[in-house]
Amino acid sequence: MYVAVKGGEAAIANAHALLADRRRGDRSVPALRLDQIVEQLALGVDRVMSEGSLYDRELAALAIVQARGDMIEAIFLVRAYRTTLPRFGYTRAIDTGAMLVERRVSATYKDLPGGQLLGPTFDYTHRLLDPELAAGGDVAEPLQRASEAEAMPRVSAILACEGLIEPDGDMPQDHVPGDITREPLEFPMARDIRLQALSRGDEGFLLALGYSTQRGYARNHPFVGEVRIGEVELELDVPELPFAVPLGSARVTECQMVNQFKGSAKAPPQFTRGYGLVFGQSERKAMAMALCDRALRATEFGEDVVAAAQDEEFVISHSDNVQATGFVEHLKLPHYVDFQAELDLVRRMRAEHDARENAGKAVEKREAAE
Amino acid sequence: MTAQPTDIATYNFAYLDEQTKRMIRRAILKGIAIPGYQVPFASREMPMPYGWGTGGVQVTASIIGPDDVLKVIDQGADDTTNAVSIRAFFKKVANVAVTTETAKATIIQTRHRIPEHPLTAGQVLVYQVPIPEPLRFLEPRETETRKMHALEEYGLMHVKLYEDIARHGRIATTYAYPVKIEGRYVMDPSPTPKFDNPKMHRSPALQLFGAGREKRIYALPPFTDVVSLDFEDHPFEVQTFDQPCALCAAENVYLDEVILDDHGGHMFVCSDTDHCEKRREQGHRGHLAPETPPALEKTEPTQ
Amino acid sequence: MSDEPLLRVSALSKFYGSRIGCESVSFDLWPGEVLAVVGESGSGKTTLLNCLSTRLLPSSGTASYRMRDGQFRELYRMSEAERRFLMRTDWGFVHQNPADGLRMTVSAGANVGERLMAVGDRHYGKIRATAVDWLSRVEIDDDRIDDEPRAFSGGMRQRLQIARNLVTGPRLVFMDEPTGGLDVSVQARLLDLLRGLVTDLGLAAIVVTHDLAVARLLSQRMMVMKDGRVVESGLTDRVLDDPRAPYTQLLVSSILQV
Numbered sequence A: 001m002y003v004a005v006k007g008g009e010a011a012i013a014n015a016h017a018l019l020a021d022r023r024r025g026d027r028s029v030p031a032l033r034l035d036q037i038v039e040q041l042a043l044g045v046d047r048v049m050s051e052g053s054l055y056d057r058e059l060a061a062l063a064i065v066q067a068r069g070d071m072i073e074a075i076f077l078v079r080a081y082r083t084t085l086p087r088f089g090y091t092r093a094i095d096t097g098a099m100l101v102e103r104r105v106s107a108t109y110k111d112l113p114g115g116q117l118l119g120p121t122f123d124y125t126h127r128l129l130d131p132e133l134a135a136g137g138d139v140a141e142p143l144q145r146a147s148e149a150e151a152m153p154r155v156s157a158i159l160a161c162e163g164l165i166e167p168d169g170d171m172p173q174d175h176v177p178g179d180i181t182r183e184p185l186e187f188p189m190a191r192d193i194r195l196q197a198l199s200r201g202d203e204g205f206l207l208a209l210g211y212s213t214q215r216g217y218a219r220n221h222p223f224v225g226e227v228r229i230g231e232v233e234l235e236l237d238v239p240e241l242p243f244a245v246p247l248g249s250a251r252v253t254e255c256q257m258v259n260q261f262k263g264s265a266k267a268p269p270q271f272t273r274g275y276g277l278v279f280g281q282s283e284r285k286a287m288a289m290a291l292c293d294r295a296l297r298a299t300e301f302g303e304d305v306v307a308a309a310q311d312e313e314f315v316i317s318h319s320d321n322v323q324a325t326g327f328v329e330h331l332k333l334p335h336y337v338d339f340q341a342e343l344d345l346v347r348r349m350r351a352e353h354d355a356r357e358n359a360g361k362a363v364e365k366r367e368a369a370e
Numbered sequence B: 001m002t003a004q005p006t007d008i009a010t011y012n013f014a015y016l017d018e019q020t021k022r023m024i025r026r027a028i029l030k031g032i033a034i035p036g037y038q039v040p041f042a043s044r045e046m047p048m049p050y051g052w053g054t055g056g057v058q059v060t061a062s063i064i065g066p067d068d069v070l071k072v073i074d075q076g077a078d079d080t081t082n083a084v085s086i087r088a089f090f091k092k093v094a095n096v097a098v099t100t101e102t103a104k105a106t107i108i109q110t111r112h113r114i115p116e117h118p119l120t121a122g123q124v125l126v127y128q129v130p131i132p133e134p135l136r137f138l139e140p141r142e143t144e145t146r147k148m149h150a151l152e153e154y155g156l157m158h159v160k161l162y163e164d165i166a167r168h169g170r171i172a173t174t175y176a177y178p179v180k181i182e183g184r185y186v187m188d189p190s191p192t193p194k195f196d197n198p199k200m201h202r203s204p205a206l207q208l209f210g211a212g213r214e215k216r217i218y219a220l221p222p223f224t225d226v227v228s229l230d231f232e233d234h235p236f237e238v239q240t241f242d243q244p245c246a247l248c249a250a251e252n253v254y255l256d257e258v259i260l261d262d263h264g265g266h267m268f269v270c271s272d273t274d275h276c277e278k279r280r281e282q283g284h285r286g287h288l289a290p291e292t293p294p295a296l297e298k299t300e301p302t303q
Numbered sequence C: 001m002s003d004e005p006l007l008r009v010s011a012l013s014k015f016y017g018s019r020i021g022c023e024s025v026s027f028d029l030w031p032g033e034v035l036a037v038v039g040e041s042g043s044g045k046t047t048l049l050n051c052l053s054t055r056l057l058p059s060s061g062t063a064s065y066r067m068r069d070g071q072f073r074e075l076y077r078m079s080e081a082e083r084r085f086l087m088r089t090d091w092g093f094v095h096q097n098p099a100d101g102l103r104m105t106v107s108a109g110a111n112v113g114e115r116l117m118a119v120g121d122r123h124y125g126k127i128r129a130t131a132v133d134w135l136s137r138v139e140i141d142d143d144r145i146d147d148e149p150r151a152f153s154g155g156m157r158q159r160l161q162i163a164r165n166l167v168t169g170p171r172l173v174f175m176d177e178p179t180g181g182l183d184v185s186v187q188a189r190l191l192d193l194l195r196g197l198v199t200d201l202g203l204a205a206i207v208v209t210h211d212l213a214v215a216r217l218l219s220q221r222m223m224v225m226k227d228g229r230v231v232e233s234g235l236t237d238r239v240l241d242d243p244r245a246p247y248t249q250l251l252v253s254s255i256l257q258v
């Protein structure tokens, strides 16, 4: 006798209870507070904001706790919340030239207006585990710049003065910037749309693709013109008001990659660009994004599309980790109806195959006997 | 720039905001106007992962009203975990009545099956679709497949079927079996077994297909011609089973194989759990049926 | 034969930016006629062929094709759907590299059958029988019908490509260096085969080649190109035996040893 499995609802409820228990862990250990995460796991929070496309530290921190530290799960939580939010409007394009810069490095000039600012970087730390951190010792106050620093023009602007880099590609006059969260993606896509998709793309995926361009799969001779991290003002145009309304500020990382020069009979030789911009502090992501952006501009420059990083449909269709994880992980959902269909077919074909083999053997035997 | 985490709990009826629903309804209407054509839409992130039926959930959320009665099945069953989870979602965000009875439902969201009980006019069947493009595994590029649909270049589809016959002696596609709609668009019926294809043909119900990750919606209005691709001398055939359902003795239904022990013991039971239970209630008994007929919740009204 | 040409080409030019691909090419092609286009590397042969077959759009000029209903249609005014339909029914295109013209991952039988299925044939047995017949006409054994072209030699692939193109009974076939990349003995056999098929089927063809021997063997008429322009055209035997343009004279004397 057979009794079918029932009670999916109870099983799900119990699984959720167990998940909550495991998430909390040992109750004698104090529960994490969101401000601890925001303050002390800030780069994780930045990644969740960036790939979750929602600038909200506290929500990102909540998502990280709720996801037990699984970053893609946290990004997913933030996205699923973001998509329900009403849209009030679109801010003006941010002016990264006017950024309140905390870090700015250029690989193309030794010194430049505004100077090189190392900022809070891991770059020259020796990667030795630090037992003092485990002990939670006091940390000394950092040195603060006394007065406002001199203006810090972007390296691209410096090169543009001499006409040595392609201009900042204007969109057509009446172009309204797209919004990948509101309109369906269509290929081929304009660069504004592509950059949006890259900015929320998976850091690991873009890192690997960017890396592949450096190893010869669509090499584009990159120089970091500059990476800058800091606060930018956000301003919103309101129809009734004659001026833009300041909304606050956001921390972003921008990478301007200066790439292989191009020239032709008509256009003088000029460097080309790749661009990266992400929420929060993530040089790795911004740089990888800039490498991919430049690779994806291949057709614009008449370059042959020979590598994965240059293939728009390939890169953009697979860069979103929420989509990717969903589709990979859905394989664990039941597929028994489909599997049954395949199983039945394979069994039938096996039976036919065996029948043929046996018939063949019988003929052989008879022939051998004759 | 900080939202209060406590705000998160408030959502619109059926989760999606009204603007999003309007956008999705427009896509649905366009799909109905051009049966079998894949309409791009701005799919939203949903609170369940892509691949878990986000396309179907968005379609259902856009068409559901307070008076609807919802049934959700996965693999034909109302009690598979994902079906349970989606049903619970709509109970929570739309407070609608839910049912396991095919005949009582106004909207049926499904993954991988069409119910055995014939659908009727006024019902809507919402399919969850993973890969809406029937040409995708022949041609990975979206730009190219859209052109192939536009120009009605479907020769490649038959090349695939030809190869099946040449290699295996028969068409070896068992699910997601491609169909032609009203003699025009070739369409993926979602990964339902080909057993269910004939049920799509001229169905009095409205059939809607949602692919969330791939951002496509398509539709079959009632009484649409749905023809499975085949050759004259290798006509389309559905699966047949050698034995009836072990619980309700139904024949000509789709069966699941259930493994009973680890030395090859197995039995076949209806994949459509509602259909099976109904039959057992009516006194049909298969050779492995338990003594007492099942007692189950059927329809739960709104709270 | 008909008293009207199959294809009328007038003042066709194609520029790649400021570079000339081909310039002011005009000619008529008659039903059943094989026209060879010869000339040195870079002279514009492929460009011309691609324009004629609508794989490229010319910068200026016209080409009209006489459809099966007898009406002339302006090729570059047709919709993409009409052009693609023409391509898979009434025309053939034989690429120099068979991999460009074959589906390398489906069987030889399906390669030949694809065009039939594309125009609506739905009888597996008949499609397969036609494939068997065509494979034998291009001298491929019928026990290779279920093999993929990857398992074929270069010459076999080229013959398969020809069968795939001819199966729908096209009236016009474009060929770009159909024997290029094959060794000499294989070339000779393929040329024999092509000549036989073209005559039997009464095909019109435009064959691009830099090999004057190929032109001599296959074509009735030829055009000699240099720097994108036609420098001489006429009956093949006349052009080869009595070249008038200085460039043709040079070409014939330096290359032709048949």
Ligand SMILES: Nc1ncnc2c1ncn2[C@@H]1O[C@H](COP(=O)(O)OP(=O)(O)OP(=O)(O)O)[C@@H](O)[C@H]1O
Binding pocket: C016, C019, C020, C021, C022, C039, C040, C041, C042, C043, C044, C045, C046, C047, C048, C210
């Ligand atoms: N895509 C292209 N972009 C720019 N110039 C091109 C392009 N294709 C061909 N050309 C130029 O057009 C001219 C004609 O080229 P085409 O390929 O038609 O010559 P061909 O006669 O077929 O040569 P070959 O015998 O070497 O195949 C050449 O100068 C070539 O460099």
Ligand SMILES: [Mg+2]
Binding pocket: C045, C046, C047
């Ligand atoms: Mg050429």
Ligand SMILES: [Zn+2]
Binding pocket: B245, B246, B247, B248, B249, B250, B269, B270, B275, B276, B277, B279
């Ligand atoms: Zn049953």
